[in-house]
Each structure stands twice: as C-alpha cells, then as structure tokens.
Amino acid sequence: MSRIGGAGIALLLTMGAATPACGQQLRAAVIGASTRSHRVEGAAVGFVVGGVVTYVVLHSGGSTAPCDQSANQDAMSTGECLGLTLLGAAVGAGLGAIVGGFFKSEQVRIGLQSDRIQLGMVVRR
Numbered sequence: 718m719s720r721i722g723g724a725g726i727a728l729l730l731t732m733g734a735a736t737p738a739c740g741q742q743l744r745a746a747v748i749g750a751s752t753r754s755h756r757v758e759g760a761a762v763g764f765v766v767g768g769v770v771t772y773v774v775l776h777s778g779g780s781t782a783p784c785d786q787s788a789n790q791d792a793m794s795t796g797e798c799l800g801l802t803l804l805g806a807a808v809g810a811g812l813g814a815i816v817g818g819f820f821k822s823e824q825v826r827i828g829l830q831s832d833r834i835q836l837g838m839v840v841r842r
Contacts, residue, residue: 748826759817760810767809771802 775784782789784798
C-alpha cells in the first residue's frame with residue numbers, strides 16, 4: 718500500500734487522444750491528497766469509556782463503595798464523586814486521543830474534466 722501525504726499535490730494527467738465517441742479530450746487531475754489521524758474520535762470514545770468505568774468503580778463494592786451513600790456511611794459527597802467521574806473521563810479522553818493518533822486515513826481528491834463535463838470524486842483509504 719503506498720502512502721500519499723501532504724495537501725496540495727497537483728498532478729495533471731492528460732489522455733492524449735480525443736475519444737472517437739464524443740470528439741472531446743478528457744483530462745484527469747489529482748487535485749489534492751491529505752492524511753489525517755483520528756485523535757478527536759479517539760478522545761470522544763475515551764471520554765465516554767473513562768467516565769463509565771470510573772462511575773462503575775466508584776459505585777460498586779457494596780458497603781465499601783466510595784460513592785454509594787446508601788451502603789457506606791463514610792461515602793464521599795455527590796460533588797466529590799462527580800468530580801472524580803469527570804476526572805476519569807478526562808483521563809480516558811487523553812488516552813483515547815493518543816490511541817486515535819496512531820490510526821490514520823488517507824484522502825485523495827480527483828477531478829475529471831472535458832470540454833462540457835466536470836466531475837470530482839474523493840477516494841478515502
């Protein structure tokens with residue numbers, strides 16, 4: 718698999734002969750190519766997973782659960798538990814962004830043009 722990177726790659730390919738059916742010359746051009754990572758998607762997934770895991774850990778454990786006030790008389794306040802859950806979500810978002818940065822996708826924009834018709838297309842890998 719070849720790697721295509723950098724926005725602004727311009728390559729003009731001209732098909733030399735006119736097509737006999739329509740008598741027009743067809744030109745194809747790679748308008749641009751780019752590579753992007755999936756950091757934002759990873760951060761979003763990590764935020765949700767980190768928040769849910771932290772909530773479950775803080776509210777499980779029966780009489781020793783740090784945030785279950787009905788089972789543990791020494792449980793933390795609701796505000797403290799909410800703060801810890803948000804902290805767990807933030808840590809998850811950070812880890813998700815790091816992992817998402819390792820996943821990359823490529824996008825190539827191609828344009829076809831003749832005397833009368835202009836067509837564009839995006840190819841993603």
